[in-house]
Amino acid sequence: MEQFLADIEEYCTATATTPQRLLRASIGAGWGQWQKWKDGDSSPTMIVADRVRAYMAKHSPANAEGAA
Numbered sequence: 001m002e003q004f005l006a007d008i009e010e011y012c013t014a015t016a017t018t019p020q021r022l023l024r025a026s027i028g029a030g031w032g033q034w035q036k037w038k039d040g041d042s043s044p045t046m047i048v049a050d051r052v053r054a055y056m057a058k059h060s061p062a063n064a065e066g067a068a
Helices: 002-015 019-027 033-039 046-058
Strands: none
Touching: 002 019, 002 033, 002 046, 019 033, 019 046
16 A cells, blocks of 8 residues: 555656545545545545556656657
8 A cells, every 4th residue: 555655646746646636536535535545534445546546557758759
């Protein structure tokens, strides 16, 4: 879980967005979902994590620049 959260934070830094916006765009999460994950109050299912990772891969900074 720590690695997944770190990956999200790294992606958001690279794309100048927030984790909340990423989760909203990728899985339609409510605005408080990120904080619940950070606080350990809830965890994503593997399906949700896969959807977030797929979104990040599809919308990566490298793809936006036409590379990779």
